[in-house]
Amino acid sequence: MTNEEIFEKKIQDDVRIEPKDWMPEAYRKTLIRQISQHAHSEVVGMLPEANWITRAPTLRRKATLLAKVQDEAGHGLYLYSAMETLGMPRAQAIDDLLSGKAKYSSIFNYPTLSWADMGTIGWLVDGAAILNQVPLCRTSYGPYARAMVRVCKEESFHQRQGFEIMQSLSQGSAEQKAMAQDAINRWWWPTLMMFGPRDAESGNTELSMKWRIKRFTNDELRQKFVDMMVPQAQHLGLSIPDPRLKWNEEKKGYDFGDVDWNEFWKVVKGQGPCNKQRLEARNKAHDQGAWVREAAAAYAEKRAKRAQLGASA
Numbered sequence: 001m002t003n004e005e006i007f008e009k010k011i012q013d014d015v016r017i018e019p020k021d022w023m024p025e026a027y028r029k030t031l032i033r034q035i036s037q038h039a040h041s042e043v044v045g046m047l048p049e050a051n052w053i054t055r056a057p058t059l060r061r062k063a064t065l066l067a068k069v070q071d072e073a074g075h076g077l078y079l080y081s082a083m084e085t086l087g088m089p090r091a092q093a094i095d096d097l098l099s100g101k102a103k104y105s106s107i108f109n110y111p112t113l114s115w116a117d118m119g120t121i122g123w124l125v126d127g128a129a130i131l132n133q134v135p136l137c138r139t140s141y142g143p144y145a146r147a148m149v150r151v152c153k154e155e156s157f158h159q160r161q162g163f164e165i166m167q168s169l170s171q172g173s174a175e176q177k178a179m180a181q182d183a184i185n186r187w188w189w190p191t192l193m194m195f196g197p198r199d200a201e202s203g204n205t206e207l208s209m210k211w212r213i214k215r216f217t218n219d220e221l222r223q224k225f226v227d228m229m230v231p232q233a234q235h236l237g238l239s240i241p242d243p244r245l246k247w248n249e250e251k252k253g254y255d256f257g258d259v260d261w262n263e264f265w266k267v268v269k270g271q272g273p274c275n276k277q278r279l280e281a282r283n284k285a286h287d288q289g290a291w292v293r294e295a296a297a298a299y300a301e302k303r304a305k306r307a308q309l310g311a312s313a
């Protein structure tokens with residue numbers, strides 16, 4: 001069998017592809033593309049929430065939010081490590097993020113204006129992330145799939161913390177309920193955009209489905225998300241800002257309105273409400289953290305030298 005035939009058979013038999021296995025160059029490239037944008041999303045995703053750590057309403061909320069934001073940093077690290085097994089150095093990927101060349105999820109280019117945004121991000125945004133990422137635990141590339149198992153466990157905790165915030169607000173004063181509704185009104189449509197463009201406009205889906213990197217298309221996941229969230233919003237007594245939302249008995253799912261794809265592409269191309277601010281914040285953190293990276297590298301070098309001396313003594 002040729003390398004290509006062995007690879008295709010593994011994909012068909014659901015045998016994981018591992019770093020040292022032969023793989024088509026396009027498979028390697030599309031994985032680097034997806035994993036790096038995913039890792040950057042986790043890291044940039046810390047910014048909108050970090051904005052509220054100092055303003056969380058209670059100590060318990062503050063501790064939980066802090067833990068959640070730290071988890072996102074961890075997710076970025078697992079993912080950068082998975083990406084490195086494909087031959088893409090982390091430093092290069094980070095340079096591409098900092099220069100604005102690399103993509104990260106559109107959702108993190110929207111501002112977090114109230115405490116209810118923390119609930120909505122946890123509930124809606126992490127809910128979307130889970131739907132997208134649970135199938136990635138079965139993605140064909142081993143290191144990515146294994147990273148996703150841990151990420152998904154943590155994401156489900158994140159979603160519950162968000163839902164709990166929404167529950168408290170929706171059962172609170174009229175002002176709190178209005179704050180929760182306002183947050184849903186602002187986050188609903190950007191969350192639907194997280195699943196990517198419509199299948200007809202998604203250039204990467206066909207090959208990614210063939211190679212079992214993706215297990216569902218963008219539109220399939222978007223539909224699942226709407227079907228999952230409508231009953232949860234009803235439970236909260238909050239409404240979804242879509243006048244065209246309607247149960248369709250035939251397809252056993254909801255029909256829903258059109259996403260504003262012009263807005264989506266504008267945000268993806270760098271012209272969203274907070275793109276500039278996010279990149280500036282990442283660049284500042286990177287520059288201010290240079291001494292930590294230098295110190296860690298110097299310490300690692302010292303330890304390696306000591307170990308070498310010990311071995312030759």
Ligand code: BYC
Pocket residue numbers: 033034037038039041042043045046072103104105106107125126128129132193194195196197201202203204205208218268
């Ligand atoms: N934002 O051909 P398509 C999280 C790009 S982390 C920006 O459909 P694909 C969380 C796409 O990259 C959220 N760009 O692509 C973290 C492509 O451009 P390139 C991130 C987007 O890869 C912290 C082009 O548009 N999750 O939830 O087949 C706290 C055409 O798209 C977006 C992941 O990354 C977007 N929304 O499908 C809380 C999951 N959508 O690369 C929460 C893993 C599309 O050709 N990624 N683009 O230049 C995926 O599952 C897939 O990459 C996507 C896109 C479904 C996102």
